[in-house]
Amino acid sequence: MVDSTATSQPYLTLNNGTKIPAIGLGTYLATEGDCKTVVREAILNHGYRNIDTAKVYENEEPIGEALQEVFAAGIKREDVIVTTKLWHSDKLDIEGALRTSLKKLQLDYIDLYLVHWMVPVMDWENENPIRGPPIHKVWAELERLVDAGLIKSIGVSNCAIPILVDIWSYARIKPVVNQVELHPYFVQKDSVEFHKKLGVVVQAYAPLGSSTWSLRPDKLKDLNLLAEPVLVALAAKYGKSVGQIVLNWHLWRGHQVIPKTAKVARLAENIQVWDFKLTEEEYESISGLNQDARFFNPKAFEFSGWNHLPYFE
Numbered sequence: 001m002v003d004s005t006a007t008s009q010p011y012l013t014l015n016n017g018t019k020i021p022a023i024g025l026g027t028y029l030a031t032e033g034d035c036k037t038v039v040r041e042a043i044l045n046h047g048y049r050n051i052d053t054a055k056v057y058e059n060e061e062p063i064g065e066a067l068q069e070v071f072a073a074g075i076k077r078e079d080v081i082v083t084t085k086l087w088h089s090d091k092l093d094i095e096g097a098l099r100t101s102l103k104k105l106q107l108d109y110i111d112l113y114l115v116h117w118m119v120p121v122m123d124w125e126n127e128n129p130i131r132g133p134p135i136h137k138v139w140a141e142l143e144r145l146v147d148a149g150l151i152k153s154i155g156v157s158n159c160a161i162p163i164l165v166d167i168w169s170y171a172r173i174k175p176v177v178n179q180v181e182l183h184p185y186f187v188q189k190d191s192v193e194f195h196k197k198l199g200v201v202v203q204a205y206a207p208l209g210s211s212t213w214s215l216r217p218d219k220l221k222d223l224n225l226l227a228e229p230v231l232v233a234l235a236a237k238y239g240k241s242v243g244q245i246v247l248n249w250h251l252w253r254g255h256q257v258i259p260k261t262a263k264v265a266r267l268a269e270n271i272q273v274w275d276f277k278l279t280e281e282e283y284e285s286i287s288g289l290n291q292d293a294r295f296f297n298p299k300a301f302e303f304s305g306w307n308h309l310p311y312f313e
């Protein structure tokens with residue numbers, strides 16, 4: 001049965017007029033079987049209407065199978081926003097990468113296509129290591145693919161403000177979102193304010209502090225957001241889970257959030273996060289947990305054979 005609660009969650013409006021649910025579903029590290037089940041259940045029974053994936057998550061196929069099932073059950077294609085991402089080594093053949101994602105997802109168009117990392121294609125084995133196109137050429141190609149009807153909206157991810165401003169200066173089709181790491185340990189206050197002024201929605205990845213401990217710099221490995229006493233106390237006071245308190249704080253700050261879970265049992269908890277409010281002082285106390293602690297350190301990729309990404313901050 002199609003879930004009628006879908007429309008009751010808040011939506012944000014992108015700068016091209018598209019409405020996007022304030023709460024989406026992240027899928028990084030969701031394994032194949034879990035991923036299909038969780039995506040299907042999220043959409044059919046829990047009101048989720050935004051699914052976030054990427055080529056490198058290697059789960060576009062199970063997500064595509066889940067989408068087919070939910071459409072067959074009566075959910076309208078136009079009501080679901082599917083996000084996927086261009087991996088940096090695919091910048092040499094963007095249309096090819098996009099068409100591969102479309103095929104795996106079993107879709108005719110991608111709703112939101114993001115440039116996953118804003119770095120050129122590097123090839124350290126050769127004398128001239130920069131092989132990929134500069135971002136203005138990448139952007140022009142993405143605009144062409146929007147014109148061709150294969151993508152509805154384009155955006156960026158892990159994009160530093162100077163690069164975003166540069167894209168903004170020449171883009172015929174503006175980036176609608178910047179998907180960046182954001183949680184109470186990494187609040188990025190000035191950056192969020194800047195995005196608001198520009199009209200670019202900030203999508204908070206790792207909104208619960210993530211589970212990717214192996215990617216963290218050593219000095220941050222002991223931080224455990226969901227065990228923070230201030231959050232535990234607020235959860236007890238409001239009769240919510242700690243995760244719900246954190247996600248509610250994200251909404252208060254105006255972020256779109258994409259918490260990941262591979263557990264069907266957590267889907268309801270992670271979306272029922274907008275129907276209560278903390279006091280201003282309590283929200284500020286959560287922001288006060290900030291340590292500028294960035295867990296997703298691209299430098300770690302250098303040791304994982306995923307091509308070499310320069311670490312910039």
Ligand code: NDP
Pocket residue numbers: 025026027028029052053116157158179180204205206207208209210211212226241243244258259260261262263266269270296
């Ligand atoms: P999250 O902050 O969403 O945390 C996910 C972890 O929290 C998982 O271990 C999950 O476990 C657990 N969890 C989920 N819900 C709860 C809850 N209510 N209470 C306690 N624990 C919970 O981290 P992610 O790193 O997954 O980020 C979210 C999404 O953002 C990704 O899945 C991906 O779609 C996107 N992303 C984008 C990046 C980019 O470069 N653009 C980089 C990283 C992420 P379990 O699954 O067992 O429930």
